Amino acid sequence: ILDTRQEVDSWRRTLPKNMRDAIRKARGRVATFGGADIAVSTGADLPAAYEQFVALEASGWKGTQGTAILQQPAWCGLLGHYLEVTSSAQIRSLHVGGRIAASQLSVIVGRTLVLLKVAYDEQLAHLSPGNLLIANLAEECCENPAIDRIDCTVWQDWHQRWGMMREPTFELLAFNHRSIRGAAVGATWNARRILIRQ
Secondary structure, eight states, rough: OOEEOOOOHHHHSSSSSHHHHHHHHHHHHHHHHEEEEEEEOOGGHHHHHHHHHHHHHHHHHHHHOSSSGOOOHHHHHHHHHHHHOTTTOOEEEEEEEEEEHHHHEEEEEEEEEEEEEEEEEEGGGGGGGHHHHHHHHHHEEEEEEEEOOEEEEOOOGGGGGGGGGOOOOOOOOOOOSSSSSHHHHHHHHHHHHHHHHH
């Protein structure tokens, strides 16, 4: 979670000096390539932006490992449909020299911007496009009084560099005892837990 109920300058001061320097240097490198443009797609623009996102994600290591959204057709279609019908959905894309360099899928729930997925062009990694897009997102959320925080939904090592904090998470496993299969799996699960304790 990144608390955005603060001024942009206040948030920047919470970043480690090397992170502030890295963002400044990345902005300088991108400027030598003609600068960057950030597009925020919503509404009718979402389907095209989503296609760009899934293609970008599949072009990198996730595509090589077979874990990209594009390689999971049912999940790809479901997520795309969800974004299209969710009024607060947005896809933010960073373009460098007319080429998509990084992209983020997000929705706003209450006063929280939920960052669902991120992707970047690994061939442009030397420009740190993912960092530039995260920095821009944090700055915009700090300036938006309607957004109190950014929720990244998972914890990655790089989150700490951005001043993010972990919130407690919990796991619940429930079985449908109204179905024969659910009752059988639930009974097996509970018996297994009892045997493990002994």
